Amino acid sequence: MVLERGEVANSWRHERWESLRLLTPNWQSRLPGYQYEGPDPDGYMTIAEVIGFISGFAITCGAPVRTHTTVTSVRPIDAGYHVATTNGDFQCRTVVLASGACNRPSVPAVRDAVPSSISCVTPFEYRSPDSLPEGGVLVVGASATGVQLADEIQRSGRKVTLSVGEHVRLPRMYRGKDVLWWMETSGVWNQRYDELDDVSRARGLPSPQLVGTPERTSLDLNTLSALGVGLVGRLASIRDGEALFSGGLRNQFALADLKMNRLLDTFDEWGRTERRDPDVGPSERFEPTRAPQSSTLKLSLRTGEIRSILWATGFRPDYSWLDVPVVDHKGALRHDGGVVDAPGLYVLGLPVLRRRKSSFICGAEDDAREVIEHLAAYLANTKAHQTGVSTVSRRSLSQGPALS
Numbered sequence: 215m216v217l218e219r220g221e222v223a224n225s226w227r228h229e230r231w232e233s234l235r236l237l238t239p240n241w242q243s244r245l246p247g248y249q250y251e252g253p254d255p256d257g258y259m260t261i262a263e264v265i266g267f268i269s270g271f272a273i274t275c276g277a278p279v280r281t282h283t284t285v286t287s288v289r290p291i292d293a294g295y296h297v298a299t300t301n302g303d304f305q306c307r308t309v310v311l312a313s314g315a316c317n318r319p320s321v322p323a324v325r326d327a328v329p330s331s332i333s334c335v336t337p338f339e340y341r342s343p344d345s346l347p348e349g350g351v352l353v354v355g356a357s358a359t360g361v362q363l364a365d366e367i368q369r370s371g372r373k374v375t376l377s378v379g380e381h382v383r384l385p386r387m388y389r390g391k392d393v394l395w396w397m398e399t400s401g402v403w404n405q406r407y408d409e410l411d412d413v414s415r416a417r418g419l420p421s422p423q424l425v426g427t428p429e430r431t432s433l434d435l436n437t438l439s440a441l442g443v444g445l446v447g448r449l450a451s452i453r454d455g456e457a458l459f460s461g462g463l464r465n466q467f468a469l470a471d472l473k474m475n476r477l478l479d480t481f482d483e484w485g486r487t488e489r490r491d492p493d494v495g496p497s498e499r500f501e502p503t504r505a506p507q508s509s510t511l512k513l514s515l516r517t518g519e520i521r522s523i524l525w526a527t528g529f530r531p532d533y534s535w536l537d538v539p540v541v542d543h544k545g546a547l548r549h550d551g552g553v554v555d556a557p558g559l560y561v562l563g564l565p566v567l568r569r570r571k572s573s574f575i576c577g578a579e580d581d582a583r584e585v586i587e588h589l590a591a592y593l594a595n596t597k598a599h600q601t602g603v604s605t606v607s608r609r610s611l612s613q614g615p616a617l618s
């Protein structure tokens with residue numbers, strides 16, 4: 215049984231801005247036994263296409279989805295879990311948490327010091343530039359969401375200032391191929407969580423500065439500054455109506471350029487040793503990120519120059535309904551590759567859950583297979599010990615609800 219609080223593909227229907235396209239190419243849109251088969255494998259899906267793709271998968275695999283059923287509590291009982299919903303209660307032996315990694319915008323505490331004259335918006339509320347008040351916009355965060363929205367808002371005629379912290383720079387195309395082709399075929403995206411030196415660090419990495427456009431263009435900080443976007447450092451604090459930025463912009467740029475070049479070296483090395491592809495062009499390197507001539511360390515939020523702040527500072531999962539003690543003090547679920555620290559409880563869809571690609575649509579393929587293998591073994595092993603459990607139906611004994 216799959217319990218969904220809204221409709222299939224709910225997050226894509228209600229939690230994304232209008233112009234968003236996937237940053238993963240169509241050929242990479244794959245779910246178990248299901249893939250993109252349209253005429254443009256190298257293109258990037260619009261929101262409507264993503265909704266169509268996921269809804270098509272739900273129909274094709276006959277997923278037993280109960281829509282408009284919000285899970286309000288999951289708590290352990292002797293025979294497994296008691297699941298309370300707005301549409302009845304269930305008991306089951308196993309639960310897969312597939313409720314997403316991005317249920318809430320993650321906004322830093324400094325937001326509380328923003329003067330009331332400034333409108334604060336998160337990517338969940340933002341739909342298009344028209345949804346912002348007239349005037350200048352401070353976009354905080356320069357990962358995928360921040361650079362995409364800074365680009366769109368600046369092009370709409372509003373003046374954008376972009377606050378840049380740690381970021382991951384990637385070109386859209388490398389040696390004539392989509393950079394995600396390189397990530398996938400070179401094996402980088404398939405690196406397993408238990409083979410990484412520092413999995414916590416990998417799980418906390420910002421999303422790459424990428425956008426999916428028909429022109430397959432890169433969207434880096436050089437592109438944005440050429441458009442007129444003002445680049446400032448990380449937002450450190452807001453005091454007496456002034457936003458104060460860190461002065462380490464040049465270092466942030468150098469670090470991101472260095473890491474990008476290291477990754478491109480990895481691709482080059484792989485290309486030399488593993489693959490002879492006639493379509494792959496010669497090695498490339500890109501212009502280093504240009505630092506602004508003078509660094510802006512503070513910006514008044516009282517002069518009217520900035521009228522809104524867009525918090526592109528990431529997303530976080532919401533486990534407020536999970537009455538199982540498996541969430542640490544930072545709000546992260548304790549799990550080992552999707553096997554949660556409570557018998558019969560599993561999770562899918564979190565960053566680097568089992569592989570670097572885990573939190574992308576195509577990441578579900580391998581992760582789900584391995585997590586479900588564990589779940590099936592768990593059911594088989596525990597079934598023998600659990601005789602006479604009269605409250606658990608045969609259906610839920612074998613399937614267990616997944617929240618998705």
Ligand SMILES: Cc1cc2nc3c(=O)[nH]c(=O)nc-3n(C[C@H](O)[C@H](O)[C@H](O)COP(=O)(O)OP(=O)(O)OC[C@H]3O[C@@H](n4cnc5c(N)ncnc54)[C@H](O)[C@@H]3O)c2cc1C
Nearest residue numbers: 218219224236237238284285313314316563573574575618
């Ligand atoms: C802005 C943005 C852009 C992205 N771009 C890409 C991209 O280009 N390519 C890519 O591969 N991935 C992209 N992703 C990641 C992509 O969203 C995830 O890979 C994918 O959504 C994971 O699917 P999921 O089912 O795990 O989570 P979700 O899509 O978040 O689905 C979780 C579902 O659980 C439901 N739910 C949550 N809580 C409850 C509850 N208590 N009761 C009942 N139901 C509940 C929600 O309504 C939702 O439908 C992007 C993510 C974001 C936020």
